[in-house]
Amino acid sequence: MARYLTEPQFAHQNPAKIGVLLINLGTPEAPTAQAVRPYLRQFLSDPRVVEIPKAIWWLILNGIILTVRPKKSAEKYASIWTKEGSPLKVWTIKQAKLLKGQLGEAFPGQLVVDYAMRYGSPSIESQISQLKTLNCQKIIIVPMYPQYAASTTASVNDEVYRVLQKTRFQPAIRTVAPYYDHPRYIAALAAQVRQHWQANGKGEHLLMSFHGVPRYTLEKGDPYHCHALKTGRLLAEALDLNPTQYTVSFQSRFGKAEWLKPYTSQVIQQLGQKQLSQLDVICPGFVADCLETLEEIAIEGRHDYLQAGGKNYQFIPCLNDHAEWISTLEELVRTELTGWLTNGKAEKRNIDELNQSLNRCKTINTTN
Ligand SMILES: C=CC1=C(C)c2cc3[nH]c(cc4nc(cc5[nH]c(cc1n2)c(C)c5CCC(=O)O)C(CCC(=O)O)=C4C)c(C)c3C=C
Numbered sequence: 001m002a003r004y005l006t007e008p009q010f011a012h013q014n015p016a017k018i019g020v021l022l023i024n025l026g027t028p029e030a031p032t033a034q035a036v037r038p039y040l041r042q043f044l045s046d047p048r049v050v051e052i053p054k055a056i057w058w059l060i061l062n063g064i065i066l067t068v069r070p071k072k073s074a075e076k077y078a079s080i081w082t083k084e085g086s087p088l089k090v091w092t093i094k095q096a097k098l099l100k101g102q103l104g105e106a107f108p109g110q111l112v113v114d115y116a117m118r119y120g121s122p123s124i125e126s127q128i129s130q131l132k133t134l135n136c137q138k139i140i141i142v143p144m145y146p147q148y149a150a151s152t153t154a155s156v157n158d159e160v161y162r163v164l165q166k167t168r169f170q171p172a173i174r175t176v177a178p179y180y181d182h183p184r185y186i187a188a189l190a191a192q193v194r195q196h197w198q199a200n201g202k203g204e205h206l207l208m209s210f211h212g213v214p215r216y217t218l219e220k221g222d223p224y225h226c227h228a229l230k231t232g233r234l235l236a237e238a239l240d241l242n243p244t245q246y247t248v249s250f251q252s253r254f255g256k257a258e259w260l261k262p263y264t265s266q267v268i269q270q271l272g273q274k275q276l277s278q279l280d281v282i283c284p285g286f287v288a289d290c291l292e293t294l295e296e297i298a299i300e301g302r303h304d305y306l307q308a309g310g311k312n313y314q315f316i317p318c319l320n321d322h323a324e325w326i327s328t329l330e331e332l333v334r335t336e337l338t339g340w341l342t343n344g345k346a347e348k349r350n351i352d353e354l355n356q357s358l359n360r361c362k363t364i365n366t367t368n
């Protein structure tokens, strides 16, 4: 097989476009063990996610995890699945559509907005290929993770670069930097919490639960912990909460190793015993509701809180299609567009210049 893929002949006359690709984690195609297994296999075979030596991990993954977990996970997925499909995918599609509307209005005909999933479909490979077919010669990658973790942000970027390694005519790439402290993101989260308070009353305490990562990643220099804590502090400040009125915790522990603490499950237990008038829970690290927020926090978390003696447990949905969040995405993209648009327009060559290039190209081709 050729090392580099053959491309269609370069077409001078097609105006180059800029692609915007929102990339989230991915999700199974159906809430069944058969569909969850290949998804988990791809996810958990990513060395950015599990850093155990390959041969040892292969045995554990295939011998234990992929025989036991798909069924259990599928049952959890079934409890949150919607008519349109997995919530993570449904929200990501909606986010891309809304962003496309906003950016399309601002830069008509110049941008192509789409989404991809790191695991499952649509794959990063297929979406980059699609953007190239639409003549996107520049692509902005938007990891849908406000806080950087090597297991998420770096994994997305790795996959983009892996695809480019096979590409003959590579698009120019810009990757959006972590936005855990971006004022618009914090303002969107604060607006989401305030709206929830208006509709459901303000709780005595706000729990901010972030996805966890193994503790050793912090020791090896992954900034995820610091990013999460800063998001938490900024959100608390935006909501005028003092440090006794909120807690940052980490959920979704996987495997036997120690993960970032405090664990959300333990904090929920402790807060349940305190008999607060109301506990509010938000997951600021997830920009779309998914298994980890809807099942683990909204369903299981509520159950554990009530079991521990708590009364009123309020889950605050993720940013999903919140207008301020979509505008945050627009601003992140606009920042990356700097220098890629001339006078607010994507590069547009005049017709004379185009004809000159075409003629030069024809001359070279015929003399060859
Ligand atoms: C938001 C950031 C995320 C980080 C950081 C993250 C790290 C991480 N996750 C696992 C293992 C699993 N995560 C699973 C689901 C899942 N994880 C995230 C996000 C982050 N993960 C999301 C959005 C989802 C939900 C996907 C959906 O379909 O809704 C799962 C699969 C579900 C299950 O079987 O429990 C696993 C497994 C590790 C090991 C890790 C860091 C090392």
Ligand SMILES: [Fe+2]
Binding pocket: 211, 252
């Ligand atoms: Fe995860």
Ligand SMILES: [Fe+2]
Binding pocket: 225, 226, 229
């Ligand atoms: Fe830290």
